Amino acid sequence: MSNLERGYVQLPPDSTGKKSGSASRLIIEFTGETAPNLFEPGQTVVGGTSSATALVVGKFTEGFAAGEGQLFLELESLVGTFQVSENLNVSAVTFGVFKAGTTTESLYYQKHTVVDRDYPSRSWCINSDGAGTVEFPDGPPAISSFGGQVSEEVHSIRQYVYPYDETAGEFWTESGVSGVVSYGSDSRSVTLDTSATDAGSFIRRTSHYYHPQQPGTMNRATLGVRVGDAGKSNVRRRWGVFDANDGWFWELDDTTLYVVQRSSAAGSGGLDTRVVQGSWSHDDLDGSERMNLDLTKNNMYFIDYADLGAGVVRFGVHEEDGLRTLAHCFENSNTLSAVATQKATLPLRFECENTSTAASSSELISNGAIIQHIGTPKRQAVTQSVQSSQVKTVTQASGEIPIMSFQAATGVLGLTNRTTTVLSEISAANVGTGPVILRVRYAGVLDGASFTSVADRSSSEWDEAASGITVGSNFGLLRWSDLAGNTETLKHSFVQDKEIFQDTIGVVLLADGVTQAPISITAESVDASHTGQLVMTATWKEMWV
Helix, strand or coil, X not given: XXXXXCCEEECCCCCCCCEEEEEEEEEEEEECCECCECCCCCCEXXXXXXXXXXXXXXXXXXXXXXXXXXXXXXXXXCECCCCXXXXXXXXXXXEEEECCCCCCEEEEEECCCCECCCCCCCECCECCCCCECCCEXXXXXXXXXXXXXXXXXEEEEEEECCXXXXXXXXXXXXXXXXXXXXXXXXXXXXXXXXXXXXXCXXXXXXXXXXXXXXXXXXXXXXXXXXXCCCCCCCEEEEEEEECCCCEEEEXXXXXXXXXXXXXXXXXXXXXXXXXXXXXXXXXXXECCCCCECCCCCCEEEEEEECCCCCCEEEEEEECCCCCEEEEEEEECCCCCCCCCCCCCCECEEEEEEECCCCCCCCEEEEEEEEEEEECCCCCCEEEEEEECCCCXXXXXXXXXXXXXXXXXXXXXXXXXCCCEEEEEEEEEEECCCCCEEEEEEECCEEECCCCEECCCCCCEEEECCCCEEECCCCCCEEEXXXXXXXXXXXXXXXXXXXXXXXXXXXXXXXXXXXXXCCEEEEEEECCCCCCEEEEEEEEEEEECC
């Protein structure tokens, strides 16, 4: 065993040979203990006359008179010899007296160690609090960043898969020199390729959707990734949940693998804290403990994170048999003077870049990803509502026209807006002579729009001035439609319409921080002989977390 026993007893018949581990205690009977000065385990007792010291590991008072009992002291910690009738002090305060007419007693407890039958060096671990560490074949019980056991109450925030193409509409793609994105129809994967050896050739994909992180829950990002090679000089590849300012990601820089925490909390964008493989807190994934990570093979990487300015962030992978292996933890509590990140509402991002001239082109392959809430999210939102200030006339000649539109503001109180706006309810009154078709469209091109904010702190804007809308195969996408008859008021709630919440992008500021893709409620007359006349109210929720 790795720890040499300091206490033991001899076992017959070979009493000069084998030894059995034991824990020794010195028992002192005391009197005169009164509140609030009470003996407790963990205190160091000092003899008032002898100056002897020892660590208190227990106290027994059952059957003794008030203020009396027995102190159990760790014999190994004893320095000196306690004297009868002397004061017993803790931090220079008298807590009791070594009772007259008694003597010290020594007591030995036999130690028992639970070990593996085939590998006795593998013993059960007891932590400093006296708690036994319990693990299962799939690893230890999952504990959230807030200290509670995770009971598999998992809620999907967003999934990223590529069944037919690279889903270009869900990502902001940046490139330089020769960097390209390609789609593999056989593997249903997306490849980021520098496509050249030139310095500065890069390709970057950032999801438009910034995934909300709610205090009290943990987010888990799981990414299916393969690297085109084991790493080469002057090439850097990154994958994780991050943007230019904040986040967490894996990084292969040249041939060295890192886990990285990025923060703009100090006031400057994107200060990276990198921890190199070989210095990770749990498993270096080099085969010395469990998994030997092969970057050139398909692997599932996870990042668990939460945000209240501190907390733990976990990096790891799924082993060959599906078990989660923890590689490194950023332990931000009681460590940082600034918050860990300015924000934990983050996008999915992939990068592949030549930092200087490379030996050959380089690839980073994404097989998909999912971002989840671990715990039950209780979304916090600000409810906003507006009402038409004019009656809009809809004729067949006018075609489909917007009645109201909503979009994300570019900023809120000087900060880039990363909230999500969800249309929750509309009420449309048609006071015309004929029915109209009402539709909800996403990202249509509006004519003559003039967006204004409902309130100073609102994260969204609305418009009713637009006179026309242009739709196409990749914009103005249909989200909902219904028929509003003449002299009819149509009221519709979108709370149960999951596509309004999750499909495509929703009403968010796109990842470039500039592009605003609106949701528009439009109307179109059914026939030429009738005219629709519409007024409308709309309610939406601005999801801050």
